[in-house]
Amino acid sequence: MKVVETSTFERMERMYAPQQRIYDLTRAWYLLGRDRLLDGIAARPGETLVDVGCGTGRNLDRVARLYPRTRLCGIDPSRAMLKTAGRRLVLEDVRLLHGVAEDLPVMLAHGAITPPDHILFSYSLSIMPDPLGAIEAALGVLPAGGWLHVVDFGPMDRLPRWFAAGMGSWLERFDVRHRPQVAERLAALPQTSLVRPFGGYCELIHLRNRG
Numbered sequence: 001m002k003v004v005e006t007s008t009f010e011r012m013e014r015m016y017a018p019q020q021r022i023y024d025l026t027r028a029w030y031l032l033g034r035d036r037l038l039d040g041i042a043a044r045p046g047e048t049l050v051d052v053g054c055g056t057g058r059n060l061d062r063v064a065r066l067y068p069r070t071r072l073c074g075i076d077p078s079r080a081m082l083k084t085a086g087r088r089l090v091l092e093d094v095r096l097l098h099g100v101a102e103d104l105p106v107m108l109a110h111g112a113i114t115p116p117d118h119i120l121f122s123y124s125l126s127i128m129p130d131p132l133g134a135i136e137a138a139l140g141v142l143p144a145g146g147w148l149h150v151v152d153f154g155p156m157d158r159l160p161r162w163f164a165a166g167m168g169s170w171l172e173r174f175d176v177r178h179r180p181q182v183a184e185r186l187a188a189l190p191q192t193s194l195v196r197p198f199g200g201y202c203e204l205i206h207l208r209n210r211g
């Protein structure tokens with residue numbers, strides 16, 4: 001039997017290209033906690049923020065308004081998502097790169113990105129086959145004093161069981177699931193804050209790299 005491997009690039013393009021018109025509208029109701037995480041970033045003018053899995057640029061747009069004069073970069077494997085982000089962020093000073101989280105060290109080595117003061121993952125780790133690999137890649141390029149910010153699905157452990165089970169099965173259809181290993185890995189590091197609002201629907205993590 002021939003095994004056909006589909007790359008993340010192909011998979012994400014196939015998933016997101018047909019959704020561009022409806023993406024933001026449909027995600028507004030269930031990608032909860034994003035604004036709360038962004039409000040807590042406290043980026044200063046001149047600092048650099050890299051949004052890994054930036055999608056349609058919804059978060060970069062908000063970051064640009066919240067923290068003027070920050071230098072922004074978005075990375076995503078879907079060209080359709082990046083095209084939408086480019087249209088939305090036309091007035092902002094944002095760099096958009098076609099790539100995956102795992103390649104952050106290569107991007108840094110080749111000068112495609114500069115050492116970031118902030119790295120953001122917003123509902124992107126839950127769709128990645130190797131979220132821990134992505135986290136290690138991010139930690140590898142984060143300088144001492146830099147911040148990692150994560151918002152994603154949580155354990156939903158304080159919500160009615162029928163709701164958590166239904167939501168879990170629905171997300172599975174898109175290869176999306178809560179990744180407990182992410183919080184476990186990051187909570188083991190000093191200077192990590194972790195909260196799980198909305199009955200554990202989502203988790204918000206801020207981590208300062210002590211170097």
Ligand SMILES: C[S@@+](CC[C@H](N)C(=O)[O-])C[C@H]1O[C@@H](n2cnc3c(N)ncnc32)[C@H](O)[C@@H]1O
Nearest residue numbers: 012052053054055077078081100101122123124
């Ligand atoms: C659910 S969307 C979230 C988009 C955006 N961050 C938001 O909060 O609206 C997940 C995004 O992660 C991207 N993605 C998937 N695998 C990735 C990887 N290995 N590295 C970087 N981004 C990835 C997808 O292309 C998609 O744009």
